[in-house]
Amino acid sequence: MADVEISEREEQLPVSTIGELIKIAEEKEGIVSLGPGEPDFGSPxxxxxxxxxxxxxxxxxxxxxxxxxxxxxxxxxxxxxxxxxxxxxxxxxxxxxxxxxxxxxxxxxxxxxxxxxxxxxxxxxxxxxxxxxxxxxxxxxxxxxxxxxxxxxxxxxxxxxxxxxxxxxxxxxxxxxxxxxxxxxxxxxxxxxxxxxxxxxxxxxxxxxxxxxxxxxxxxxxxxxxxxxxxxxxxxxxxxxxxxxxxxxxxxxxxxxxxxxxxxxxxxxxxxxxxxxxxxxxGSQACVKKMVKEYDRRRKLIIKRLNEIPGFSCVKPKGAFYAFPNIERFGMKSLKFSRWLIEKAGVATVPGTEFGRRGEGHIRCSYATSYEKIGIALDRIEKTTKKLKLGR
Ligand SMILES: Cc1ncc(COP(=O)(O)O)c(C=O)c1O
The missing domain is CATH 3.40.640.10 (Type I PLP-dependent aspartate aminotransferase-like (Major domain))
Structure with missing residues (x-):
């Protein structure tokens, strides 16, 4: 037993499942991640x-x-x-x-x-x-x-x-x-x-x-x-x-x-x-303009592709770099669905419940990753989710 007794305050803090999913994504080869909450670009x-x-x-x-x-x-x-x-x-x-x-x-x-x-x-x-x-x-x-x-x-x-x-x-x-x-x-x-x-x-x-x-x-x-x-x-x-x-x-x-x-x-x-x-x-603000232009290109791709795949429906985001599609028709809770996507499709996403109770029924897909990787991730998701029976 450790000599350091952890405070009740700390013990009551929720454990983030992001850590668990990142670990799986790191250990499993060939995962494409739509998880990141940070820009994929290097600093200017x-x-x-x-x-x-x-x-x-x-x-x-x-x-x-x-x-x-x-x-x-x-x-x-x-x-x-x-x-x-x-x-x-x-x-x-x-x-x-x-x-x-x-x-x-x-x-x-x-x-x-x-x-x-x-x-x-x-x-x-x-x-x-x-x-x-x-x-x-x-x-x-x-x-x-x-x-x-x-x-x-x-x-x-x-x-x-x-x-x-x-x-x-x-x-x-x-x-x-x-x-x-x-x-x-x-x-x-x-x-x-x-x-x-x-x-x-x-x-x-x-x-x-x-x-x-x-x-x-x-x-x-x-x-x-x-x-x-x-x-x-x-x-x-x-x-x-x-x-x-x-x-x-x-x-x-x-x-x-x-x-x-x-x-x-x-x-x-x-x-x-x-x-x-x-x-x-x-300094010059051209770097910001350039990144925003590229995020926008990816945003258009990810929203179009998600809305084309049966089972997903996605409100069009107007800012940040996340899509937050509804996944209820797949008949799984969001944590289970995110785990299933990593396991079966090799794509990492974040379960909506990480962001609160009202996030249930959604997953967060970040487009702070390259256009090509987003394409690959969506191809995989499309192919894998075809096997699932959809609810109404
Ligand atoms: C809404 C929001 N606020 C604040 C932050 C924290 O950003 P930072 O501490 O890097 O400024 C984040 C990071 O993802 C965020 O999504």
């Missing part, structure tokens, strides 16, 4: 070169906990220009990816027992982050019949008034690819004011958007500057997830509270990554 050359140069110049020390001042200035400028969010550099904190920002935000906004509204299906880090802090996750169902759009009636049903402090929204969304309309965000803003909520707006995929859709930041809406924390990241936009750098922007008091906690969690985001992020924001 100018960013890598800049980071290498800075390391050689000796930038290997800590940064201030809130982040390097030149990067905070560049982020504030970007937020004003691209997102119409008016913040000063003092209202920005640089974090180790937006994942750390989610946790820091929650540490600074909820006390044990307080409620946090989260999307279901939604990014898998939200619920555990609330649970680690002994908060109360309150799931807002995003239903397929509504195209997975946010419905204010669902939020009204989920909220526990007086006890709920925070609402997390995510547009473009992982895993559904839904992009919130401005009108929806205005409804959310009214709702947040009515119930006096802080809104954490996760915009990690803000630049990965298609079909002429526009990303709108809720922090740019009238009267929201005092209650919105905007989270953005370099991981997806610039294909630099391993650099671990992102940021949060919002009311100075909340940002200062996050900086205080940051000293105890990681001290600062990696200095070299912050410099790489500075180059990402200041």
């Amino acid at each position: 050359k100018n960013i890598i070169d800049f980071a290498c140069r800075k390391l050689k110049e000796g930038f290997t020390h800590y940064s201030p906990p809130g982040g390097r001042s030149e990067l905070k200035e560049a982020v504030a400028k970007k937020l004003r220009r691209d997102n119409k969010i008016r913040v000063s550099p003092d209202q920005v904190i640089i974090t180790c990816g937006s994942t750390e920002a989610i946790l820091l935000n929650l540490i600074c906004t909820i006390d044990p027992g307080e409620g946090v509204l989260i999307p279901d299906p939604g990014f898998l880090a939200y619920k555990p982050a609330v649970e680690i802090l002994n908060g109360m996750p309150l799931c807002i169902p995003h239903q397929e019949k509504d195209g997975f759009q946010f419905k204010i009636e669902e939020a009204e049903s989920a909220i526990v008034p007086e006890k709920t402090k925070v609402m997390i929204i995510n547009t473009p969304s992982n895993p559904t690819g839904v992009v919130f309309k401005k009108k929806t965000l205005e409804e959310i803003a009214d709702f947040a004011c009515e119930y006096d909520l802080c809104v954490i707006s996760d915009e990690a995929y803000e630049k990965l958007i298609y079909d002429g859709e526009k990303h709108v930041s809720i922090g740019s809406l009238n009267g929201m500057e005092e209650r919105v924390l905007t989270l953005q990241s370099f991981s997806k936009t610039y294909a630099m997830p391993g650099f671990r750098v992102g940021y949060a922007a919002g009311p100075e008091e909340a940002i200062n509270a996050m900086k205080k906690v940051h000293i105890y969690s990681s001290i600062c985001a990696p200095t070299v990554s912050q410099l790489a992020a500075l180059e990402a924001l200041g």
